[in-house]
Amino acid sequence: MHLELTRVVQGSGRLGVLRGLSRTRPHHSLETPGCLLYTHLGSVPHLTQDTLHTLKDLPSVTQVTLSDIAEHQEVLESFKEGFRKFAGLHDTVLYCSLHDPAALCPAGYTTNKKCTQPDWYTSMADGETWQVNTTRKRVRKSVDRTLAHLDECLLLHHKLPELEEVSVFGVVEGGDIVDERLRSARETAKRPVVGFCLDGFQTGFMEPSVRAQLIAAVTEELPEDKPRLLPGVGRPDEVLACVEAGVDVFEGFFPFQVTERGCALCFRFDVTPDPESAGRAPPAVLELNKEEEVVRNGNVNRDDQTQMTPFEINLKDKRYEDDFGPLVKGCGCYSCQNHQRAYLHHLLVTNELLAGVLLMIHNTSHYLGFFKALRAALASDQLELLKRRVMEAGGRESD
């Protein structure tokens, strides 16, 4: 695996293409910054292959979590042909992550990678340092343990022929202590890993500004040509901040969270200047103070992740009862091309299963569109413009 960088702007992020993702599927590549395809046991939530493939330009990497796999380890061992075939996956690269980013409780398991046969995975890590007031001693231990796990893991790769085709991502720990973060980064970089997973930065774990600084410091210590994956961060504003700090790959769980609360993503990400408003005062910027307060209090409020964000509309709201427009005007996804807000409203009010299907399709489409726009903005020096556009309040209400 190697990252071909096409553009690097200090403090603004990197643009590139990740190639050699899979030794058995060499034709796949992932444009960065990019996101992975989030699944539950290989299925994008609510979707069958038919509904999934109404989406164009799906991420070439499918993410499945370790806990999903571990639960079915015995079955996979009987099956013998690997997880990809077991799940009836389409032609995709398989990445096995440690945690389910959309689940509230992190969990760790030991499992045998042989029966899963992913293309890459993150090595075992000790990330239990998200509580405020975690001592320096505890954080140091987590860095040490994680490195030890990595070394064990790499040894296994050396020994077992079945793991020859499988790549390992090292995990950078260190909580919110700069020295430990730097130590973890430097030490992990010494090992023959194909990329880095920056753990412990999940939404809600620390203040966004602290996170940005720490990530920037960490990425300074990492080799330029290896990808940086940031789990647990999905909100568009946070993605933008983390791209600027040097992150390349994100998990794609955010559309699922939005779907589960009956909402549709609608934030704008087009950066072509609007002739109507060019020259006028910029529209109001979204108020983020309320959400930041929660983190400042020192309590990690993981419930953050289930609350509505400013980037979506709540279709259960009565105002959409007779709104016969698409979820988002101009959106080419199956849901917007075939259905109306009023119908989605009805499906949600009556608790119908189709709501989840249609919302998942739209939210995934919208989110992938955002990443595409992000890459285009980086290519043409328009990141600032994109940031402003994404944060526009009132962008939500445009019809």
Add this chain to the structure above:
Amino acid sequence: MAAPMQCGVETQSSESSMSLKKALTAVSPLTLRIVAECPVTKARACELALPHCTVSTPVFMPVGTQGTLKGITVDQLESLGCQICLGNTYHLGMRPGPELIEKANGLHGFMNWKRNLLTDSGGFQMVSLVELSEVTEEGVRFKSPYDGKEILLSPEKSVSIQNSLGSDIMMQLDDVVSSTVSGPRVEEAMHRSIRWLDRCIAANKNPDKQNLFAIIQGGLNAELRRACLEEMTKRDVPGFAIGGLSGGEEKDDFWRMVTLSTDHLPREKPRYLMGVGYAVDLVVCVALGCDMFDCVFPTRTARFGSALVPWGSVQVKHKQYAKDFQPIDPDCQCPTCKRHSRAYLHALFKSDTAAMHHITIHNISYQLSLMRSVRQSIVEGRFPQFIQTFMRRMFLSRDQYPSWAVDALASVNITLE
């Protein structure tokens, strides 16, 4: 009572004779063409031309109660070959309501279904929600479970809602009594249903686009059924449904009422047996002369992990399938069976709703394929052999054959081997 062609002509005004002329020259919203009739049983294979497309019968109609087929998109439903499905007047009348659906260009527009729709009148809810309802000559008074408000569902109101929904086939509001009830209430309901049929016919604003079907009642009483059949067939409706059955009555009584009904229904109009959906019931009732069927069972049972197959069902959630790497049915061509194994679906049920959708797709495919096979065998003159093969596949041995099915088939000259 009124002779068949007299619908809509009450005075001799030039206006009404103009509309009569119009009615005679307008294209009928329903035409039944009988393609083949089984020489042994009472089965027929037909082409039912409806406003949105032609439906091949015998047909099984999946039920999408609230304007959606439980997790399946309209594209998926179309791909499975579904030509007609159901919506429910009671539910949709409550939420989101007829005015909104009218604004959305009818139920077709609202759910974006381009083929045919059949709406039930709301009558069945009288039985299923009996705690919340009260029947009078006026109509059925319901207490809404959502906001406690009282609503009166009269024949006029039911037809009005169905006119707003714009379904291709509408059902009359009938006075439905549970098939386990006997006595004077059954007779009262039968007579009332006839009066309500007339009120429904009069209330239909779109007879040129929407077909109003009558529903034969009479419970399990042959005399009452006969009386109902005699009266209702005097009305010029485009089709007839056999109602008041499939509710928990003895199968031995059930099939006798079905065959009695088809004996007295016109040959050239479709016969719709309401609420029937188990594979054996479908095959037998086709043999008894029914053309159209609906049932929530296949889609409901799917959500519980029960996949329908020619030999019964595969309970995918059961432990025994955890390591079963075959598809649900190796011979099935549905998207689920072409890609997924029982083991994967078993595992997926613990993780995601998509598991239910996979089984729903399979079950709809199973039902529609079954009817296609039945139809093909009638067209090719081998329906009797089809029945034999079907029964052998479904049951482990001859003595497992349900006796009611054996008797019913015997009544139409089929001796099960």
